[in-house]
Amino acid sequence: MNKTMLKVLQKIFKSNTILKTGFNLNIPYRRSSGRVCFVSDDLQTIKIKIPLTYKNKNYIGTMFGGSMFAATDPIYMMQLITILGNNYVVWDKAGSIQFKRPVTKTVFANFIITNEFLKQIENDINKYNEKDYCLKVNLTDKDGVTYAEVERVIYIASKFYYKNKKH
Template structure:
């Protein structure tokens, strides 16, 4: 499915803490005015953080994309890139918050840039992370309250 976004993985660190993608301008994503369709830019960046965290944190956590926004700064007239980075501080914060509260919303703000580093778009991604047991109980309570 990811290939349909026209995004391509360029670099993935062994520990998955760093991922770099590229989105080349092509016939598959060229819009009416000859630049990369905004939907391709958005969809190519969409799943990365969630997939990273699912793999980094493991089976005791539930991870969902909760929200995303994109602010287009200028047209993408050529191949563009985006980097997705988690630091040890990010992971410590997630684990602490989830341990104390059962769940946590992490906000990350990646950018889409051209080969010179010029910002094409800025994103804001909210990722929901929860302890698996906490999440199952929360879903059960929600389901029971609807009955």
């Protein structure tokens, strides 16, 4: 979504509504089978669900691991881009997934960014200009049973530093 369109939408809708709708209408995200079902007003909590469907069922009838990984892929990055604003560069640098058991039902993930973590980012970037953060999220069923653990390495830098950095 381009910045002009975003500014217009922000005059009509709250940021959490734009983020939720944007994810759920985004074709690559829809192909993961993931759906954003909740975004808090402060954007610090995002909840997704990944139902087991014919679109993400593998040969043995369990959820394809790529669907789980893809559904979790952009969340932390987009969450932090939106929360931190224009003075930061944020990108998803790496990711991994550890499968604990085969998924045979709908799974959920809760992406939570705390105020303490946001303060840590501000302090780290003021001190070091850039830093990698390892963020984790579990895919669980409605009873809290963990099916997979996902790690994301998120790179954050001050925009000024990043523009002047020799790559």
